[in-house]
Amino acid sequence: MKFAVLVFPGSNCDLDCYKAVEETVGEPVDYVWHTATDLSPYDCIIVPGGFSYGDYLRCGAISRFAPVMNEVAKAAEEGKYVLGICNGFQILTEAGLLPGALRRNMSMKFRCHDAVLTVRNNRTPFTGDYAQGEEIVIPIAHGEGNYYCDEETLSRLKAGGQIVFTYSDNPNGSVADIAGICNERGNVLGMMPHPERAVSRLLGSEDGKRMFTSILKTWRDTHGTASVR
Structure with a gap:
């Protein structure tokens, strides 16, 4: 299985994502620049966090027009796995690959700390190793x-099992405590918390590790190969 970690001007979690893949599943992973026009070699595309294009206009509003995003849309349509983390989640909503939008935290402050999440849907390619x-x-x-969406969209998210993670103690004012959602097909996930920063006890938590093992197991099951240890 091959992973791609996209890199935009201003990305700052690309290295974290690269190392998380390398250390949790040991599969091939490449950095892919935002000008790329071919993602066909890759099975999973990670859109990392950071401040792409300095977060000018709106977070992700400029990155959404990068050439590589056309390829991300194609990959999603083909059923490949797309994981958007933090700024990556913002980019996916701006690109229309996920519904809703990300607004300023209700406190109007930058929040940086551990958060307790509840797994609401463990039937996605990203959450199979969670209960x-x-x-x-x-x-x-x-x-x-x-995270914000209108009532109609929220009803669809709930009915379709697209709310994947919720906050136990909502740190930002997200509607329905939403921390992460997926598309209807389940192969595109966006989340504000950083699983790539929770893959070792040295980082304070290993709970993010299972997101990457889940992806690999799902891919191997789909392709009829042996499961990850």
């Missing part, structure tokens, strides 16, 4: 993590 209803500790680091 339904399990509480996990994943850090956050954002100023615009306040």
